[in-house]
Amino acid sequence: MTHVAIVTGASRGIGRAVALRLAARGTAVVVGYAGKADRAAEVVDEITAAGGRAVAAGGDVGDEHDVAALFDLAEKEFGGVDTVVNSAGIMTLSPIADLDLDALDRMHRTNIRGTFVVAREAARRLRDGGSFVMVSTSVVGLQFPSYGGYVASKGAAEAFTLIFARELRGRNITVNTVAPGPTATDFFFEGKDQATVDHLAKQPPLERLGTPEDMASVVAFLTGPDGHWVNGQVVRANGGII
Numbered sequence: 001m002t003h004v005a006i007v008t009g010a011s012r013g014i015g016r017a018v019a020l021r022l023a024a025r026g027t028a029v030v031v032g033y034a035g036k037a038d039r040a041a042e043v044v045d046e047i048t049a050a051g052g053r054a055v056a057a058g059g060d061v062g063d064e065h066d067v068a069a070l071f072d073l074a075e076k077e078f079g080g081v082d083t084v085v086n087s088a089g090i091m092t093l094s095p096i097a098d099l100d101l102d103a104l105d106r107m108h109r110t111n112i113r114g115t116f117v118v119a120r121e122a123a124r125r126l127r128d129g130g131s132f133v134m135v136s137t138s139v140v141g142l143q144f145p146s147y148g149g150y151v152a153s154k155g156a157a158e159a160f161t162l163i164f165a166r167e168l169r170g171r172n173i174t175v176n177t178v179a180p181g182p183t184a185t186d187f188f189f190e191g192k193d194q195a196t197v198d199h200l201a202k203q204p205p206l207e208r209l210g211t212p213e214d215m216a217s218v219v220a221f222l223t224g225p226d227g228h229w230v231n232g233q234v235v236r237a238n239g240g241i242i
Helices: 013-024 037-049 064-078 101-125 148-159 161-167 194-201 212-222
Strands: 004-008 028-033 054-058 083-086 131-135 174-180 234-237
Touching: 004 013, 004 064, 013 028, 013 037, 013 083, 013 212, 028 037, 028 064, 037 054, 054 064, 064 101, 083 101, 101 131, 101 148, 101 161, 131 212, 148 161, 148 174, 161 174, 174 212, 212 234
Parallel strands: 004 028, 004 083, 028 054, 083 131, 131 174, 174 234
Antiparallel strands: none
8 A cells, every 4th residue: 555645835845855755765745835836846746757656736724625635635646645744834033022913823824723724634534553743943942032923833733742642542643743943945044144044053063054854854754664653742853953
């Protein structure tokens, strides 16, 4: 039976690296995206050119009908769903005193509501023995100024990780959250000058930024047989920054 994964936010950055990494080990992948259809198509093309199986599916993770359609497509094309990686997320940085509440609502829709919508559908439709991974951020622990709204939204995923794992008792399904540190993605570089990037790259004892591939390796471990005893955990994949 083919192992099947849904990866949201897979048109770029960490989600893209995760989709490629899972496909490289033989997993059929539904490449979920919000607004980058061309980039999602490139991910599908890269997977299929290497002999893998993948389809792209657009949608809003905060919309339960769009998310249900992701699972419908996985079941129609590949026969079911074994792994879900919710990498979709948005970030607006601002001091709390100046925070645009519309921006806060948008972050909460994607980062909180979206996580719960994806998790709810996964709880209903993951095959026994599967895995669910959420993507948070190590800034939940680092507590950088101007990240208040973003951290509040991402911290929600961390808060219910163990609860969700316990609710799936009896089905041999693992639930974990990966919390990347500073990672070299377009998402990370946006709005930062070179001095800020250099400063953050020096923070971990390993003295570099993480890469999307670093994060994909952690996700691959957690969703593979070698990582199946890890359950209900938040893994801070940040090179030792905290």
